[in-house]
Amino acid sequence: MTHHVDVVVIGGGQAGLAAGYHLRRLGLDFVILDAQAEAGGAWQHAWGSLHLFSPAAYSSLPGRPMPVQVGETYPDARHVVAYLADYERRYDLPVRRPVRVKGVHRAGGDGKCLRVETDSGTWLARAVISATGTWWRPFLPAVPGRSGFHGRQLHTVEYRGPRDFAGRRVIVVGGGNSGAQIAADLAYDTELTWVTQRPPRFLPDDIDGRALFDVATARRRALDEGRTDSGGVASLGDIVAVPPVREARDAGLLKASPMFTHLTAHGVVWADGTSAEADAVIWCTGFRPTLSHLAPLQIRGRRGHIPTIGTRAVAEPRLHLLGYGDWTGPASATLIGVGRPARDAAREIAELL
Known part of the structure; x- marks a missing residue:
């Protein structure tokens, strides 16, 4: 029809x-x-x-x-x-x-x-x-060894909650809001390793979506009028410190490690040769x-x-x-x-x- x-x-x-x-x-x-x-x-x-x-x-x-x-x-x-x-x-x-x-x-x-x-x-x-x-359309980076990892791999879209990972060794990959929120969710009941491409940048605690919208709008107006690019939201930071993230961070449970170079069958390896075993890797990669x-x-x-x-x-x-x-x-x-x-x-x- x-x-x-x-x-x-x-x-x-x-x-x-x-x-x-x-x-x-x-x-x-x-x-x-x-x-x-x-x-x-x-x-x-x-x-x-x-x-x-x-x-x-x-x-x-x-x-x-x-x-x-x-x-x-x-x-x-x-x-x-x-x-x-x-x-x-x-x-x-x-x-x-x-x-x-x-x-x-x-x-x-x-x-x-x-x-x-x-x-x-x-x-x-x-x-x-x-x-x-x-x-x-979740994005998964082409990290060497990903196809050979024997543990569980999932993207943000498949994550449901910490109950599935209690007591397990979990690596959360991603320094954005999803990565921070899921890492905070898992910080209390798992053996967590939070991995980010660069040191995590938390926005000031009093900044939330209201201010981010204003900043994004002001940047677009400046670009449309030919003025200097202010950098917009990205210039402020990457992670909004919503209460669960703030609590885990202040408790010292959100300490990020740099990005590893490759996966093995049972974990990940960093550039300096150090390694960590893992039962699961959660890709919060956009x-x-x-x-x-x-x-x-x-x-x-x-x-x-x-x-x-x-x-x-x-x-x-x-x-x-x-x-x-x-x-x-x-x-x-x-x-x-x-x-x-x-x-x-x-x-x-x-x-x-």
């Missing part, structure tokens, strides 16, 4: 819902296609102790403040899932799930449509917003944008990057990319940050149509 709409939004997480909010306000006919079986985007797959970096009031999508979570300054992932599900219902957003998008194609003919092929039929749309995020569904358009540039102006793809003006990071809008991969680029994308699409 073929459906006709003004806009197809691919992805029903926070970016897709923000896009839906603004498309609805502009009166456009649209559908949100979500591969997940339930509402909540990637948040429903996060580990149990994961918390936001910002209080609820500073973690909201457009139009609907996130309610405070009782007993928590920084809401946890379950609270975010409930908020996103409520957001869908409140604005009656047309989400269809589970629908997996196989590919986006140029429709041919008059060239006014894009064809979105899915496992549940075809949609012809005059514009497409890709909002699939990065969670579904993600890449989930963009395989856009491959038929053949618009990727060097290293797979899709050049954009704002959120609009340079080589395909009917396509917008939303929520993948600063290259698709300042802080657009965050709850509070995605609203503005979502609004801009919706407005551009309305003008195009």
